[in-house]
Amino acid sequence: MKILMVEDDNSVAEMMGMFFAKEGWQQDVAVDGEEAVKMFAANPGKYDLITLDLNLPKKDGIEVAKEVRVISPTVPIIMLTARDSEADQILGLGVGADDYVSKPFSPLALIARIKALHRRIMMEDSQKQSKKQVNEPAFDVVTTHIKISKARREVLFDDQQVANITPKEFDLLYTMAQKPHQVFSRSQLLESVWGYDYFGEERTVDAHIKKLRQKLEKVGANVIQTVWGVGYKFDDSQVQK
Known part of the structure; x- marks a missing residue:
């Protein structure tokens, strides 16, 4: 695995680098936000994952995440933050980060999260390949208004494509749309x-659901309902064409 580490603290970068090396992972290090965007833009396909510090010189992690997402909607991003503000953490998830880890953090916990995120992507890629068959169905999920192809990572709302859905947003919609009307708790x-065990950080679901709803509403309507005190459910049966 090739990782782009965006970190201006040399001691943190060196410590993370030692743990990455033990896993056999390669890394490039960017020490400020401008350098990070330039390195990624020069060769987006080079990196399997980005670890992104929130507090950076020249351009902070929020701006870096926004610009990276313009270049690649799918590259996994784990944001590292020393801030305790819940608003900052939700903002990071809202601009496209897949996960965040608060400093100080356990290197082993970070490694576990990287492995879990990478493993899921590899499984999805494998599933895409296995579905390239003559009799492959056009869509895996078809509801009243929504059509979803997991192999193509495509979502249509009344035959209009829902654009720029991140991997986690797609997986959330796919999970719920497979079982319309079923209520899913955040856990x-x-x-x-x-x-994997997300250490009780259930608000990450809320942040991703919010962004997903905004993208769905650009071409259709809100089909993800909040069930107060419980969680969320998918229901497009009441949407008017």
């Missing part, structure tokens, strides 16, 4: 979509 969605 169930974390386990199903993130695939």
Whole structure:
């Protein structure tokens, strides 16, 4: 795995680099936000994952994440933050980060999260390849208004494409749309979509659902309903064409 580490603290970069090396991972290091965007833009396909510090010189992690997402909607981003503000953490997720880790953090916990995120992507790529068959169905999920192809990572709302859905947003919609009207708790969605113990950080689901709703509403309507005190459910049966 090739990682772009965006970190201006040399001691943190060196410590992370040692743990990455033990895993056999390669890394490039950018020490400020401008350098990070330039390095990624020069060769987006080079990197399997980005670890992104929130507090950076020249351009902060929020701006870097925004610009990276313009270049690649899918490259996994794990944001590292020393801030305790819940608003900052949700903002990071809202601009496209897949996960965040608060400093000070355990290197082993960070490694576990990287592995879980990468493993899920590899499984999805494998599933894409396995579905390239003559009799492959056009869509895996078809509801009243929504059509979803997991192999193509495509979502249509009344035959209009829903653009710029991130991997986690797609997985959330796919999970719920497979079982319309079923209520999913946040912990169930974390386990199903993130695939590991998220240490109780259930608000990440709320941040991703908010962004997903905005993208769906650009071409259709809100089909993800909040069930107060429980979680979320998919229901497009009441949407008017």
